[in-house]
Amino acid sequence: MAEQTKKMEPLSVRLWASEQSGHPRFANYIYVGIANEVACLDFGFIEPASLAGAARHAKNGSGAAKNLDGTAVSRVDMGLRVFQQLHRQINNIMITLKAKRPAKA
Numbered sequence: 001m002a003e004q005t006k007k008m009e010p011l012s013v014r015l016w017a018s019e020q021s022g023h024p025r026f027a028n029y030i031y032v033g034i035a036n037e038v039a040c041l042d043f044g045f046i047e048p049a050s051l052a053g054a055a056r057h058a059k060n061g062s063g064a065a066k067n068l069d070g071t072a073v074s075r076v077d078m079g080l081r082v083f084q085q086l087h088r089q090i091n092n093i094m095i096t097l098k099a100k101r102p103a104k105a
Contacts (some may be wrong), residue, residue: 010037025057026045026073027073027074028045028046028051029070030042033097034080037080038077038078038079039082040075040076040077041056041075041077041078042075043073043074043075045073046071047070050069054068057094
């Protein structure tokens with residue numbers, strides 16, 4: 001008995017905003033940690049002036065800051081399979097953006 005190969009149809013998914021998720025947040029820092037087969041993504045915001053100050057100290061040779069304070073924006077925990085899907089999606093976006101970038105003269 002031969003198996004029939006089925007064509008995979010894309011599934012349309014709609015996500016409805018909850019009270020908290022309906023408001024966009026800006027993050028300029030992300031940390032990814034892996035523990036117990038779960039990827040933990042911590043998104044945060046660090047004031048640009050703080051980042052510039054830390055870079056200035058490092059450039060002047062006065063040593064890099066030991067700590068840099070920021071605000072936690074969101075934490076997203078996901079299984080490794082979902083994390084792999086996220087990686088593939090980000091990779092595809094980066095490939096598309098690179099292809100659209102004009103060639104340097």
